[in-house]
Amino acid sequence: MATVLILSIISLCLVEYSGAQSLVLVPGDQTQPKKKGFGLIIKCDATGLGPGEDPQLTWTNAQGNVITSTNSNDPVYVQGKGTQSLKLRILSVQGEHAGKWICSGVLGGQTQTKDVIFDVWEDITFTGKQYQRPTIYTDALIECRVGGSPQPEVSWSHKGKTLERGRYIPKPNGLEILNITKNDNGEYLCKAEITSRGRYEEHPITVEVKVPPTLTSPPKMTKGIEGKDLTMYCKASGDPPPTYKWYKDQSGDYVILNNGGRYEISEVEGTLKILRLEVSDDGTYKCVASNLAGPVEATAEVDVMVPPKIIQQDHGEGISGGTTKMLCVATGDPAPDMKWHKIGEASPFQNKGTGVPDMINSRVTVTQNKERDRTRLEMQIVSLEPSDISNYTCSAYNEAGNDTKNTSLNVLFKPQFNNNPSDVAYTWSGAFKRNITCIVDSNPPARIVWKRGNKLLENNGTFTINTENRVRQVVSNLTVLVDFTNEGFMFGDYVCEGSNNQGTGSTVINLRQATLPHPPSTVDVVRAAQRWIRLRIGAPSNSGGLPVTGYRVQYSTTQGNNQLETIEAEIDPERTNDDDSRPKTTVDIENLNPSTLYTISVYARTDVGLSDPRETQFTTKKISVPEPVNILSKTVSDTSSEYNLVWEKPRDGGSPIKHYIIRYRRVTYNQSNNQITDIKSDFKVVKQENPEATSFKLTNLIPERTYQIEIDAVNGVGKSETRHIVMTTKYGSNAAGAKELERPSSETSDQPAPNRNSKEAQDGDTSPITQREGLSTGAIVGLVIIIFFILLLFVDVTCYFKNRCGIIMCVRENVCGKPSDDGDRHVTMEEGDAKETQPLAEKEKPGDDTKGTGAENQADTVEDEKKQPLLDNEDKTGDDVTGTDQSEPEKMEEKEPEDKEEKIEEHQVEECKEAKEEPPVNAPEAEVQPSSDNTGPPAEKA
Structure with a gap:
């Protein structure tokens, strides 16, 4: 414990001493973290020195080298050299600058140092493309190099999921994916983190697997035609889509073909077009399809064909x-x-x-x-x-x-006579010239001579020779004049002789005397009517040597005027009878009289003359009702509301046709059996007044309805046999049928025909007069005229009563005489009006024919009195012809004369039926067939 205390005291003393003269670094951190790439400055100060004292400061780098440069352009330099403060500057800190840098100086006669550690760090960096395309089915490396100091930790994720090891192997330079497929496509994240510095970065990489090309349509052997264009095709699949190049084999080496000249190459579509093929284009061609994953190639042959050309052709020649x-x-x-x-x-x-x-x-x-x-x-x-x-x-x-x-x-070849027309010729006496024809085939053309016996014939008054040269043929005509002086020796054999350098040939033609023909073999009356007959003439059994050119027919009546009439008929060689090979000729004789006996003579005609006659007699038919009308119109109308009935004018039975009666009604018709199954309305009757007309237009019909139409021809004797037609109107609508269209459209229902007096019948069964919703121009003009006459009549009446003048006054004085007073005038006018309103039948004579009062094709509607169906094919001589669209007084005026006419016609028909004609004894009645022709003599059927 005492030792520690002593050391602490010594340390404090040293610090106190050094504070007098020491080195100080600014900034003073012993460790300086610096980011790579950034600039750096650090100052080294010597403290505690006296003025002018030089500490001899220096900077030593991490490698132990003293920095001596003071040049500011150098990467590392010092500032303040020889002073008490020395700055170290590094313009861009790099990894090599990391380490201990020492500042040294002499202080108080002793060297002191101060060091600093530069800790250089590097931020996270990524190296690798953001869009990478590895090849499919390979072990692909997704490149991503991560940089940083300290070294970052790296991880990977794909489509939001962190990748685990297995097929995915992290590498220092990226991520390896084993056997990569298209399922591995997508975005990858290369992640890096430096935990010690709290840094994290991501680097996205899009991966799209490359698919090498595969030929789906390799080029094929192709044939081309010289002078024409040829196109070769090459198609491959791959990702990305491949591009194409074409090569041609030139003596074993493939030479690339460039777009231009006679080549048109599409690098995108893979086509090669060779323009105007030449024979040199024949050979082997290679197609190379490539993309980022590699190439694929295929070859094919081109065969240049040459069209044929004829280079030699010989002419032929020889002898027969x-x-x-x-x-x-x-x-x-x-x-x-x-x-x-x-x-x-x-x-x-x-x-x-x-x-x-x-x-x-x-x-x-x-x-x-x-x-x-x-x-x-x-x-x-x-x-x-x-x-x-x-x-x-x-x-x-x-x-x-x-x-x-x-x-x-x-x-x-020598002369031949294969085409000679005949070996027989006919002529007759009487200064008549006859040609004998000789046709000679030969090559070269032959020289022709004529001989009679052994005598060579020449041109003179009796013989004339004319020769015509054709291609490998000569035609020679010998004209012979036979008269009564030489006929004894002119008939016989004549020799036609031809010769050329191949030989000589001849033929004999016999000249014979022709005679008059025999009479016609038969003369039959095959068709007959009141005013015409048809003859069938059989060829004569012997024509006298010459062909029959025609017939002369002469006929006359044995009653009254027996003037002889003549008809020249030409031959009809195409018409024959089944039982006779000889030709038959038909002749029609017109403008005869009814019920008259005629004598007929027929002559056969040739160039020689007329034969003797073949005679027969025949009586024409009596006057009768017209023949039935032949209807020509279609069974479907052209419009929805109108129908044009067309017919062929019938034969009039010997009495002129006066008019036609037409009846029509709505029906239901079964086409499978051609039967009318239901009647939808009563007959409406109209009259065609013009006897020359062959059509009539029915109007105001109902669309999509079936109508039965009947027609009769009427002459002075009576009505013809009734003919009918069933027709259907087209789809549409019309004003007259507007109300009826509101009813059910089916015509095939089993409902009975509506009552004519019912409201429904009145709505549907309109008159033939066209009904319109508004006034037409003609109606307006008529209305104006009526108003004008009313005003004129008003003025005239005013003048009559006030001034005793005007048109009425003039008529009254001239017709009734001068009145004594007003009462007499009034009575006289009433009497005149009464006379005007008398029935029309009282004004006509019983024998007069009833004339139509309307213009041509005007529909005077008539009611059929018996309402008889058309299909029974009986004469409707009792039908009444009346107007159906007029007021009652008008009906009464017209009905009586029409009834009268129909009664007369009916009476005449009955008389005709009672007076049945008997054929004359000599008339070939068994050979006559009733005529059904309408407008003239019918053409004879072959």
């Missing part, structure tokens, strides 16, 4: 019966196939190999020989014939295209 060969040569890559084809033939000659004839023409043999880039095709024809003369086509073809060229084959 001989042999010829024709050669055709073509080039191309690949060597083309070739064919010979005769123009006009359906198929080419078949190449069956050397020496094997064609299957179609056994005289032809075709042989083909292929070489490297060319083909030879030879055709041999044996036993040449004139028919072999033609143009021939040589064709060559391969995958790249085809080529054709034409040539010809010429065959020489």
Whole structure:
């Protein structure tokens, strides 16, 4: 204890002594922590010295070296050298500056030191890219170098989770991930901490695994055509998407192809397009697809094909019966196939190999020989014939295209007479010239002469020779004049002789005397009506040597005026009977009289003259009702509210047609059995007054409804047999049917037809007169005219009563006489009005025909008195024609004369039925078929 006390006293004494002269450091901490990279200054002061006393201060670094530099540009230097205060400056503290630095000085003749420890520390630093792309399926290192002093502790996390060892191995320079996959993609945190200094930092790293390229569509062997463009394709998958380069094999070395010139390369799409292919482009091409993970490559061949080109083609020539060969040569890559084809033939000659004839023409043999880039095709024809003369086509073809060229084959042959028209000719006496024709085929063209017996004929008054040269053919006409002076020796054989350098040939033509034809074999009346008949004339059994050119038909009546009428009919060679090969000709005779017996004579005509006649008799039909009307219109209307009924004008039965009666009503129709299953409304009747009309427009129809329409033709005798049609209107709407459209639209219901007197029937069954919601222009004009006449009548009446003048006064004086007073005038006017309102039937004679009062196509609506369905096909001679859209007085005015007319027509029909005509004895009634034609003589069916 005493020892400790003594030492303490000695220590205090030393301190007191040193306080007189000592070294002091500012700052005075013995340990100075300094951050790397920061500047440092520390001052060493010598205290307790007298003025001018030099302590010879120095600074020694941690390595024991004295700092002598006073240059402020040096990293370490001192300031205040030779003074009692010396500053140490370090511009940027580094790790090498760490350690004990000593300040030394001479104080009181003794060296004193003062030391300070520089503790240099370094903040956390990271080295490594923030975006890293390792290769898939490798042991990848995620680089992250952590710096700091003292050395930081490092940890890793991925997607918020701390990584444990296993596949993840920490390394000094980063994190190693074994067999990395795409599941390892994402953000990693490289974490560092220096606990002693309380420092913590994170370094984020995004990892995206690279996938090496894999060829999904490698380039394929591609064929191109010389002069055309060719495109090669190469496609690979990878991450990132690969880019592409193309190379061509040049004598074993692949040379890269650059975009430009004849090459168009897409580094993104992987396509190579070669423009205007050349033969030199043939070869091997390589596609290289690469990305950050590496390359992949594939090769493919390009075959440049050359279209065929015919470089040689021979013309053929030979003599009839001989042999010829024709050669055709073509080039191309690949060597083309070739064919010979005769123009006009359906198929080419078949190449069956050397020496094997064609299957179609056994005289032809075709042989083909292929070489490297060319083909030879030879055709041999044996036993040449004139028919072999033609143009021939040589064709060559391969995958790249085809080529054709034409040539010809010429065959020489002596005259032939295969195309001579006939070996018999006819003529007759009477200064008539007749041509005898000789056609000679030959090559070269033949010289033609005519002979009669052994005598050579020349041009003179009796014989004339005309020759025409054609292609490998000569046509010679010998004109012979036969009259009554030479007919004894002009008939007989004539020789046509042709010759050329291949030989001579001849043919004999016999000239015979023609005679008049026989009469027609048959004359039948096949169709008949009141005013026309149709004859069918059979050809004569013997035409006298010349063809029948036509017929003369003469006819007359045996009653009254028996004037002979003549018709010249031309031959109709196309019409024949099934039981007779000789042609039949039909002739129509028009404008005959009804119920009249006619005598008919028919002559056959040739160039020689007319035959004897073939005669027959026939009686025309009696006047009757018109034939039934043939309806031509469609079964569906063009609009929703109108229908145009079209028909063919029928034959009038011998009495002019007066008008047509048309009836229509709504029905339900079953198309499967063509039956009307329900009647939806009563018949509405209209009249077409114009007898020449062939159409009538029905208006105010209801959309999507089915109508039954009947039509009769009426003449002075009565009505025709009724014809009908069932039609349907289109979808739509119209003003007249607006109310009815509110009712159920189904026409196929089993509900009975509505009562005509019911409200529903009145709404739906409108009159044919078009109903409109507003006034039309015509109605407005009519209304203005009516108002004008009312005003005019008012003025005239005023003038009559006040001034005894005006139109009424003038009429009254001229018709009724001058009145004695006003009462007489009033009575007279009433009497005049009464006369005007008498029924129309009282003003007409019983025999007058009722005329239509409307314009053409005006619909005078009529009620069918019997309301008879159309399908029973009976004459409706008792139907009443009345207006359905007029007031009661107007109906009464029109109904009586119409009833009268219909009664007259009915009476006439009954008379016609009672007076059934009996055919005349001589009339070929069994051969007559009733006519159903409408507008004229029907065309005879073949």
